Amino acid sequence: MGGFLKSSIAKKVAMALSGLFLVLFLLQHFTINLTSVISEDLFNELSHFMGTNFLVQAILQPVLIFGVIFHFVMGFVLEAKNRGARNIKYVKYNGSANSSWMSRNMIYSGLVVLAFLALHFYDFWVPEIVHKYVESHPEDASRYYGELVAKFQDPIRVAAYCLSFVFLSLHLLHGFSSSFQSMGWNNKYAKGVRGITVAYAIIIPLGFIFIALFHYINNL
Amino acid sequence: MKLILKIWRQENAKSAGKMVSYPIDGIEGDMSFLEMLDVLNEELVAKGEDPVEFDHDCREGICGSCSLQINGEPHGPDKLITTCQLHMRSFNDGDTIVIEPFRANAFPVVKDLIVDRTSFDRIQQAGGYVSVNTSGNTIDANSIPVNKHDADDSFAAATCIGCGACVAACKNASAMLFTSAKVSQYALLPQGQVEATDRVMNMVRQMDLEGFGNCTNTGACEIECPKGISLENIARMNREYLSASTKG
Numbered sequence: 130m131g132g133f134l135k136s137s138i139a140k141k142v143a144m145a146l147s148g149l150f151l152v153l154f155l156l157q158h159f160t161i162n163l164t165s166v167i168s169e170d171l172f173n174e175l176s177h178f179m180g181t182n183f184l185v186q187a188i189l190q191p192v193l194i195f196g197v198i199f200h201f202v203m204g205f206v207l208e209a210k211n212r213g214a215r216n217i218k219y220v221k222y223n224g225s226a227n228s229s230w231m232s233r234n235m236i237y238s239g240l241v242v243l244a245f246l247a248l249h250f251y252d253f254w255v256p257e258i259v260h261k262y263v264e265s266h267p268e269d270a271s272r273y274y275g276e277l278v279a280k281f282q283d284p285i286r287v288a289a290y291c292l293s294f295v296f297l298s299l300h301l302l303h304g305f306s307s308s309f310q311s312m313g314w315n316n317k318y319a320k321g322v323r324g325i326t327v328a329y330a331i332i333i334p335l336g337f338i339f340i341a342l343f344h345y346i347n348n349l
Numbered sequence: 350m351k352l353i354l355k356i357w358r359q360e361n362a363k364s365a366g367k368m369v370s371y372p373i374d375g376i377e378g379d380m381s382f383l384e385m386l387d388v389l390n391e392e393l394v395a396k397g398e399d400p401v402e403f404d405h406d407c408r409e410g411i412c413g414s415c416s417l418q419i420n421g422e423p424h425g426p427d428k429l430i431t432t433c434q435l436h437m438r439s440f441n442d443g444d445t446i447v448i449e450p451f452r453a454n455a456f457p458v459v460k461d462l463i464v465d466r467t468s469f470d471r472i473q474q475a476g477g478y479v480s481v482n483t484s485g486n487t488i489d490a491n492s493i494p495v496n497k498h499d500a501d502d503s504f505a506a507a508t509c510i511g512c513g514a515c516v517a518a519c520k521n522a523s524a525m526l527f528t529s530a531k532v533s534q535y536a537l538l539p540q541g542q543v544e545a546t547d548r549v550m551n552m553v554r555q556m557d558l559e560g561f562g563n564c565t566n567t568g569a570c571e572i573e574c575p576k577g578i579s580l581e582n583i584a585r586m587n588r589e590y591l592s593a594s595t596k597g
Contacts, residue, residue, distance in 0.1 A: 138553055214522040215562070228572070
């Protein structure tokens, strides 16, 4: 595998596959979060399941963490190689004449998402791990909704959350459809698939923003 | 038309270069861009200065010799043309035009605006051919039926003139469009199947060895390509590569 990943195309395919995996995860995360605006009980039930199920905790969670780290590390590796391929820069480079801002600035949108993930881990994941595995509190299946709502009371945190999802949307607008091209999938269905990826890249981040604003406004 | 030309001047491959401004007057809209540079060079020679060196040959958009990054775009602001097909009517009186060589580590500057694009030759030599015995028993290519759609796509890929605009336009200096066009033109034809596995593996390996960047699917190469080579070729090369990788 190490030898395979040496080639430029293999790196791109690995980047695409890890990205698609994270796209799937994001959809699952969004679906569960969305239940928080519909039913407190349903959200608690699903969160309790995700937080206590052995398969999710012992297998899917480590796979997810590996996927996130792999995607970011590979992103940095590719960015470094790509920057190194042109040591003397152009005096004038008119990138907007031939490509989208999103496609040229994946590293920056990705860095914003990475910063957001650090905040997200600090807000939710670390307290969750401490609660369950360090302090070993008895499981309370009704605690999740309250914990979620509590995090959306600080307007600065909500603003940071919303801004991060704008950048995630920009990242997905290029990255999602680009992953199909990287894997060699560009045929007569590509336009349709591109439409789906664009819709996903707008709707899912907007949905996350809606959920954050809903809980913030709901508790003003 | 009066213009200010800001041109990259570099004595040789080892020396440091710099941008130099040249005011120029009397430029007609019907002149080609290279004819405009010819006028500048005549003036420089008359003054006893070194002319600006630039690559050119056919001056009709088919040889792939001319390059030039003009105002931040390979082959200038117009699409589907090479620099020799760019005319001065695309600019306005009083414009400042920035002219640079195609930039990539794999395209080192030889002098002024001339870059060494032999890295493309080495990629081509790594597998961009079919081995055919032509010693007296040549078989008519038309004796093997080829699907019209495949023949058209192969021909479209084969129109790549190897000018390097794809590399110049790409923010990563990637040569994926060039390499994929050369892979595709054979991959789509029955004559190219025999060496398909070795071809894509060797050409991609050589492309990586030359120090080009990775493709990040910005699509800049397709937009700036004077022959309109499609991104579909890159997807095809990726497929070919993945398939070849499983065969060892």
